[in-house]
Amino acid sequence: MTTRTMTTRTMTIRTMAVASALALVTGAGPAEAQAPNSVPTPESVLGHPVGADFELATYETSIEYFERLAAASDRLELREVGRSSFGRPVYLALISSAENLANLDRHREIAQRLAHPRGLTDEEARQLAAEGKALVWVDGGLHASEVAHAQHTIQLAYDLVTGDADPEIAAILDNVIFMLWPSINPDGQSLIVDWYRSNLGTPYEVAPAPFLYQKYVGHDNNRDGYMINQIESRYTTRVARQWEPHILYNHHQSSPFPTRIWIPPFAEPISPHVHPLMWRMVNLIGMAMSQGLEERGQRGATHMGTGFDNWYPGFMDHAHNFHNVVSFLTETALYRYATPGFYTIGDFPASERDLRPESLYSSPWEGGWWRLRDAVDYMLTASISVLDVAAKYKTDLLYNRYQAGRDIIAQYEEGPPYAYFVPQEQRDPVAAVELLRRLAFNGIEIDQLARAVNHQGLDHPAGTWVIRMDQEFANFVRQLFVLQEYPDLREYPEGPPDQPYDVSGWTLPVQMGVRVIEAASPLGAEVRDALEPLSGEALAWDAAVEDAAPFDAPIGVGFDSHPVAAAIVPPAGRVTGGGSALVVDPAQNNAFKAVNRAWATGARVSWVPGRTGADGEPGTGGRYAISGLPGEAQIVRDLGLQATRGSGGENLRPPRIGLYRPWSPSSDEGWTRWTLERYGFDFASLYNADVLAGDLDSRYDVIIMADMSRGQIVDGFAKGSVPPRYEGGIGPDGIRELDAFVRGGGTLVTLNRSSMFAIEALHLPVRNVVAGLSRQDYFQSGSIVELLVDPSHPVMAGMPERAAVVVGQSPVFTTEEEFEGRVMARYETEGSPLISGYLLGAEHLAGYAAAVDVAHGEGRVVLLGMRPQWRGQPFGNFRILFNAALYGRELADATPESSDFWTAPEETEDEGEPGGGGS
Numbered sequence: 035m036t037t038r039t040m041t042t043r044t045m046t047i048r049t050m051a052v053a054s055a056l057a058l059v060t061g062a063g064p065a066e067a068q069a070p071n072s073v074p075t076p077e078s079v080l081g082h083p084v085g086a087d088f089e090l091a092t093y094e095t096s097i098e099y100f101e102r103l104a105a106a107s108d109r110l111e112l113r114e115v116g117r118s119s120f121g122r123p124v125y126l127a128l129i130s131s132a133e134n135l136a137n138l139d140r141h142r143e144i145a146q147r148l149a150h151p152r153g154l155t156d157e158e159a160r161q162l163a164a165e166g167k168a169l170v171w172v173d174g175g176l177h178a179s180e181v182a183h184a185q186h187t188i189q190l191a192y193d194l195v196t197g198d199a200d201p202e203i204a205a206i207l208d209n210v211i212f213m214l215w216p217s218i219n220p221d222g223q224s225l226i227v228d229w230y231r232s233n234l235g236t237p238y239e240v241a242p243a244p245f246l247y248q249k250y251v252g253h254d255n256n257r258d259g260y261m262i263n264q265i266e267s268r269y270t271t272r273v274a275r276q277w278e279p280h281i282l283y284n285h286h287q288s289s290p291f292p293t294r295i296w297i298p299p300f301a302e303p304i305s306p307h308v309h310p311l312m313w314r315m316v317n318l319i320g321m322a323m324s325q326g327l328e329e330r331g332q333r334g335a336t337h338m339g340t341g342f343d344n345w346y347p348g349f350m351d352h353a354h355n356f357h358n359v360v361s362f363l364t365e366t367a368l369y370r371y372a373t374p375g376f377y378t379i380g381d382f383p384a385s386e387r388d389l390r391p392e393s394l395y396s397s398p399w400e401g402g403w404w405r406l407r408d409a410v411d412y413m414l415t416a417s418i419s420v421l422d423v424a425a426k427y428k429t430d431l432l433y434n435r436y437q438a439g440r441d442i443i444a445q446y447e448e449g450p451p452y453a454y455f456v457p458q459e460q461r462d463p464v465a466a467v468e469l470l471r472r473l474a475f476n477g478i479e480i481d482q483l484a485r486a487v488n489h490q491g492l493d494h495p496a497g498t499w500v501i502r503m504d505q506e507f508a509n510f511v512r513q514l515f516v517l518q519e520y521p522d523l524r525e526y527p528e529g530p531p532d533q534p535y536d537v538s539g540w541t542l543p544v545q546m547g548v549r550v551i552e553a554a555s556p557l558g559a560e561v562r563d564a565l566e567p568l569s570g571e572a573l574a575w576d577a578a579v580e581d582a583a584p585f586d587a588p589i590g591v592g593f594d595s596h597p598v599a600a601a602i603v604p605p606a607g608r609v610t611g612g613g614s615a616l617v618v619d620p621a622q623n624n625a626f627k628a629v630n631r632a633w634a635t636g637a638r639v640s641w642v643p644g645r646t647g648a649d650g651e652p653g654t655g656g657r658y659a660i661s662g663l664p665g666e667a668q669i670v671r672d673l674g675l676q677a678t679r680g681s682g683g684e685n686l687r688p689p690r691i692g693l694y695r696p697w698s699p700s701s702d703e704g705w706t707r708w709t710l711e712r713y714g715f716d717f718a719s720l721y722n723a724d725v726l727a728g729d730l731d732s733r734y735d736v737i738i739m740a741d742m743s744r745g746q747i748v749d750g751f752a753k754g755s756v757p758p759r760y761e762g763g764i765g766p767d768g769i770r771e772l773d774a775f776v777r778g779g780g781t782l783v784t785l786n787r788s789s790m791f792a793i794e795a796l797h798l799p800v801r802n803v804v805a806g807l808s809r810q811d812y813f814q815s816g817s818i819v820e821l822l823v824d825p826s827h828p829v830m831a832g833m834p835e836r837a838a839v840v841v842g843q844s845p846v847f848t849t850e851e852e853f854e855g856r857v858m859a860r861y862e863t864e865g866s867p868l869i870s871g872y873l874l875g876a877e878h879l880a881g882y883a884a885a886v887d888v889a890h891g892e893g894r895v896v897l898l899g900m901r902p903q904w905r906g907q908p909f910g911n912f913r914i915l916f917n918a919a920l921y922g923r924e925l926a927d928a929t930p931e932s933s934d935f936w937t938a939p940e941e942t943e944d945e946g947e948p949g950g951g952g953s
Contacts (some may be wrong), residue, residue, distance in 0.1 A: 038331030085407030178222025294334030334399030536818025539871020547910025619831030653826025777891025817871025
């Protein structure tokens, strides 16, 4: 692209640009910065107009403005609703008429009553809909490098508070209670603004940030909508369930070039378990936004038929569609931060240069300057359009919320699934609690059997959890529990499949290794009489205790603080048998909390190996034995451990673990860091300089590389694209140091795509058999598949012999003649391994390996062709990562070099040829 950037070589250029923008935006000079009615203008606090070239407001400055605005106006109320991952206070601004704000409790009560319609008649609901106000959520976004949305909220608040002379704004204030989030990622907003300011006026003015803009997961903070692992996800979900808004609008920036804003309707496929009224209103709002943009001469709005689908329910906005909230996002065009960019027709793709109007792109953008203020203005129009629709269709919105909930209750009263039974007895009992607590936090009602019952010929003991489906948010459960069958949509007949925008399969009980029993027939009187609802006090749990759990707690503190989730507890921990050591099964993730707690307190940990299988069968899994653990009984109770007593085995020292952390930031590295921290692993972040310093074996026993490309690892940021200290990756010198580390006895653990890096860089006798296949022959994107696993290998200890694992852009392995080591997991030789999602070309996986332990010199390389910690979701796979992190020299030396678990398939001549990427 030949995009030209306005440079910042002199202060004169910047001063002229700011002065020009000030005049255009306010029609006033600096002397008129304060509004005559004593309501402060944004520039009076920010020091510049919103959207001025080269200027961005930090979160702190933004909140200072909102505080000033709240103090000056009776149309805005500011409430603290939580704390961010780095401890910043998080605020929600409520904007409406003074009368509406004085009656907030009543309007929230109406919203709650219509959202939970059991016991209401249609006539009562219509009366409430007429009385109530539309609650509309608009936020300043999650993706902090998309800077405009958190700037536009400042101007939007001012325009609404001072705009009642405009009939459109007056109607909004009368009919809408506006829930405006200045930002839902405060940490990221300030981190990115500080980064931009540090480079302003230098050659690195528009350089990408060398860090994640959320403490752990960066861009994936918009992929945590149902798991709510991150603090930001929890406080937004908590507010949504406390207020039950009718519309939720989440701003983003990344419109498909050269369009200027992407707005609904969404592309196919859409989720099948959303009430159709939600889709209809999303589409209506999308068209209203495009109309508003055209009326204001803002060209380039599009509704894309491809690209942004609404299949994956993990998006922060989409998760609420299953709660009967009209939820959606838009994508406004982005250049880079607050620096303007200039585009010519020559920058456009060839297919877009004729500027031909299309049905859903009727006024093509013709190029020219694109400034931050342009993006802000498009967002202002879109937000006002949403509020205008809410004001005009207020009664319909409220009644439709009731109607959707009423219909869903009736649907599951009359047809299956009628309920889900979740037994307390599980391979990992705490995993079931983790699952259910997340559902409860998301507003799902959960019961527990007070006594044993029989349903459909199956006995369910007392204590079994039951999710009744005759509840208004039941589609949320349905969407998470069913096996996904991604439709076979082709780009053209017989062509490659349309690639999902995100993942295609996520079935939560399968990922988490939780046994769930579906009730295909109605619950009889015996079952219903035995149900006791789990309940707590009203939704007023403490917003200050949402941080993630310390590793000696069974589940997250944020879930403990929820009144219903706190009532969901695992079976009491217990110890059976005799012997001097506490033996814990790695099938329970909390076993690793116990192991790490033992090392932290000076106790002894040893390894009790399993038995290697014979005749191609998997063996039995090993276990960890702990001796001398202070407060052992209390830890067993606290962690819900189901342990035995026995004798110890091979003594293990706590391994020195390094987690590679590139300057080209990786969300998967962040998820790996988050997962390891949650379970008490002691590890260090390993940066490029640490690798290049050499002598790795003196500092580390195990080095972990999360799912990332070879380019991120070896090349990193290109020279000149970022300040010099952040340039490059580990390069050839770093590869040599990693090779020396492994050859000297260290263990390198590679997750998913980083395994391909290791194979190439260390010249391992392993090959990725799908690397040469085209998308027409092989395609998989974020699915759950079944593997045959050898649990006798320490890395697979605790896994079932047939295991569900998450894959996505994953390599598939075979071994070469020089190979020494063991295959730990493989695909079945016949049939498709797909459990949930989408997979094209299953025959290319048949019999091949998915996890390989490769001997390399005196050390090991653990190649995992899977994503065991994917977005903090597959609790059933976490133990693979945890075992691998503990797979240092002592554990590796105790592992047999070979087994007959796997035999390489015979290959045809055309298999394995180099070519394009497999996924």
